[in-house]
Amino acid sequence: MSTDAIVLLKDDHKQIRKLFRDFENAGENALKTKGRIVEAIIETLTVHTYLENECMYPEVRKRVPELEDDVLESYEEHHVADVLCVELAAMKPEDERFDAKTTVLIENVSHHIEEEEDEWFPQVREALGRKELQEIGARMLEMRKDAPRRPSQPSALKKTIDAVLA
Secondary structure, three states, X not given: OOOOHHHHHHHHHHHHHHHHHHHXXXXXXXXXXXXXXXXXXXXXXXXXXXXXXXXXXXXXXXXXXXXXXXXXXXXXXXXXXXXXXXXXXXXXXXXXXXXXXXXXXXXXXXXXXXXXXXXXXXXHHHHHHHHHHHHHHHHHHHHHHHOOOOOOOHHHHHHHHHHHHO
């Protein structure tokens, strides 16, 4: 298994995209299925954004200062996703806005993933190289073990509050 931070994040992105497709293909009345899929989306995004916010982004800010604006934009995009996840976690699949809110989350996160993979990751890879990305990735793998799985967990809430107050 690779410890390259970008490879790890792209693997997360593949898993997230699959969950998005599963939701979109579930069918209008598949409430239980959609509820399970959204729970998986929330958990996967909570872990993923935690790792990026607490490890990848601070390291890139420190090591590649010219990408500061991109990092700040990514923090804000994560904040929007965090807020939607908190709201979805409190909803039931039969709620009137459940599908609409999930669709907005999917659209926002899909845009964020495209920007990261098409623009940001190549710049980070060029600036940092394999060894540094492996060091960051190894740290992310360690952090993943204790990463929050629900937006209501204290470490996830701290991340959301920090984004609001920063």
